[in-house]
Amino acid sequence: MNSPPVVEWTEADEARSALWRSENGAPPPRRLVIADDRTKADDAYKLACEGTALLWRGDFHNARQLLTALARRIDRRPRKAPPSDVTQAFHLHRAAQNQRARILGMLLIPLDATYAVPLHRAPDVREACAQAYGPPERPTAQQSTAPERSAETAGDAAPAPVSASAPAPASEVAFVVSLRELLGLIGASEWRKKGVAIPALGGDRIHPHYGVFSPARGEYVDLVAEAPLPSEELAFDIGTGTGVLAAVLARRGVRRIVATDQDPRALACARENTELLGVAGQVEVIEADLFPAGRAPLIVCNPPWVPAKPTSPVEHAVYDPGNRMLHGFLNGLADHLTPGGEGWLILSDFAEHLGLRPHAELLDAFAKAGLTVRDRLDILPRHPRAQDTSDPLHVARAAEVTSLWRLGATT
Known part of the structure; x- marks a missing residue:
């Protein structure tokens, strides 16, 4: 040591x-x-x-x-x-x-x-x-x-x-x-004491721990709250962070959710939040690099959006060098879906507007992983920086769209 x-x-x-x-x-x-x-x-x-x-x-x-x-x-x-x-x-x-x-x-x-x-x-x-x-x-x-x-x-x-x-x-x-x-x-x-109000949870609060990405920007949460559920039996939440998406799925009626993360802070944070929200009986939080064992009819992942090097712990939720988590999720998804199941990839196209990940590269990654696109739900940014014309990245921020890709295994 x-x-x-x-x-x-x-x-x-x-x-x-x-x-x-x-x-x-x-x-x-x-x-x-x-x-x-x-x-x-x-x-x-x-x-x-x-x-x-x-x-x-x-x-x-x-x-x-x-x-x-x-x-x-x-x-x-x-x-x-x-x-x-x-x-x-x-x-x-x-x-x-x-x-x-x-x-x-x-x-x-x-x-x-x-x-x-x-x-x-x-x-x-x-x-x-x-x-x-x-x-x-x-x-x-x-x-x-x-x-x-x-x-x-x-x-x-x-x-x-x-x-x-x-x-x-x-x-x-x-x-x-x-x-x-x-x-x-x-x-x-x-922030941990006060918490972040989540409209998709009826205004109940998520309490982020230090070094765990806060869901203060909630567009991606709204997408998970609105997408049609392929099953209410079981879901995997990959890279759960604060546990907010697992909690949303539980509130929507999914009977069992396995939430994974490999960061000890995130694991403790997710466990605390599911307890506070009264859904701990539905959500099992486990340590894993991406997928747990077994298959599920619904697998959700909100990976980091920008393929660049993080400079602090909390930035690992935003920056993903080489798209490691994105490709890891896509390449393992088909093997962990039950027949007819869906993988929900929640991803901003901010990196595309920055020229860091071409749109065609994402579509090619779907095909190489044996996945097909069943549907896509989009939402525009609501955060103030999207309207800040003094921001040197304003053009990219203003054009950003966050999407929930409904993916299925190629048959």
Whole structure:
């Protein structure tokens, strides 16, 4: 087993080290300096662009303000007009996103062994961290709460000094994480508590776990709720994620659903959601790479839509290098359908509009897998980005259609 990555720095003329946490797989920074409320935003931006990380030892709210100031500086940089070639525009957009994430990821926050943040005015992030990283090494200790004060930084200036801010001793630092990631963990934890209302479930909510794709964009769910069922006896839900499609099938009257996934987070998430929705008696959630054993009259799959490399855990639900899951599902479908059964492939054509997967390639994949198209149900996007003309990928997003392909085995 590989040793966990470690980040090292010098503080108060002493060598320090802590475990490095990065959900997107970023390596620990090679260069690190201490930053606090006196650090100017321009200086922090220059260091971050040069690849030097800043370990924050000041007021937590000022760290958030500094992160916002860094983002403004990135967004103010001159931009070239997007190329007319949409495929090139997609790759440039992804590269720009990755560069932005790299720079913003250089502002780091310490955590102690209980996942508490030893900084003034820091929120309690222990639950959010435990949901993403697993239980801490020691039982969670009670974190003291400092009194709130109003922010002293305005506009685009650097965070103002806070004289009462007293960082915890360096020896208390057990983990180091980027502030950007930490804020993402907090947001994901809130989404998990609040849940996402699903109209196809009568407004009942799905509660996505960290790293599991949220069904906030529900067009594909509506397609599964409306397509005519070939059978109510048994269905397989391949790559179940939150379990939302399995729950929809259960509510539609399918007596037994076997939902598969190979991500431990997704398996736990799907099991929790089926329990909360009262359909756990109909839905069996099992670990499998694509298909479970046996055959079914209905097999449903909503694979990642874009054949590109994911850069974070949650992106695995959107990006599928080489269309691995798509082709795996299609190539195994005929062997797992009962006679006369149907496979429902729910797929956006966004990749087609980006020039990443020609439409003819998809039809050819059906034929090579021994499948025929019985019907296709389409739905247009409803998300705001489809109307955002400032988006460099607007043309592709506006033309996108999500389809439910009703596939049968060639006889």
